[in-house]
């Protein structure tokens with residue numbers, strides 16, 4: 001049995017269980033996180049089991065040191081202060097750090113911090129929004145297609161912006177000119193075999209829909225525009241009419257079509 005100075009500090013399942021020699025650490029640790037220096041107690045880094053920091057400083061792993069002997073973590077140190085403050089006394093970051101600290105907490109696998117952050121805005125809102133977007137499994141791919149098409153189109157034309165036609169419809173509701181659509185129903189009632197007669201791809205670049213949720217077309221448009229903005233892409237959209245494709249008998253597609261203008265520079 002190897003006895004080291006930090007055995008009393010370790011989670012019980014790690015306490016020098018095997019005969020393998022473990023690295024010893026001082027009580028106060030100097031860290032170099034991507035070039036930013038921090039000093040903290042060893043017990044702070046080991047606050048929660050199953051985190052990457054607890055594992056790193058468990059004594060089971062080699063940790064590289066910088067020229068001054070500080071333990072080196074190859075990670076941007078910008079939000080490590082927030083990580084340490086949470087480990088020290090459960091302090092949560094200020095709101096404009098929440099998203100970035102969440103990314104760091106994922107990297108360091110700090111479950112209790114992740115749990116706390118997910119109950120904090122804007123992450124809670126993002127969770128609620130994601131519950132809706134999960135109904136549209138193609139959403140992310142479609143977003144990529146919008147960016148890709150807009151890029152190619154602008155480059156080919158040597159233009160500052162590109163325009164795309166995007167169909168966004170919540171429900172399948174083909175109508176005849178004589179028929180009043182059932183605006184309050186979630187789905188246009190038809191048998192499966194009848195529904196086949198109405199299957200159709202609108203002549204647009206990308207298509208979203210249908211979905212069953214309270215969130216409507218404007219909510220999805222908001223998601224698309226704000227997700228593009230998050231990537232630094234400016235997008236304006238306006239409805240330019242409906243798809244006039246004739247489907248069968250007197251029925252027409254009538255899905256709303258939006259023109260997106262993506263401005264690149």
Ligand SMILES: [Zn+2]
Pocket residue numbers: 200201202203243244245253254255
């Ligand atoms: Zn159509």
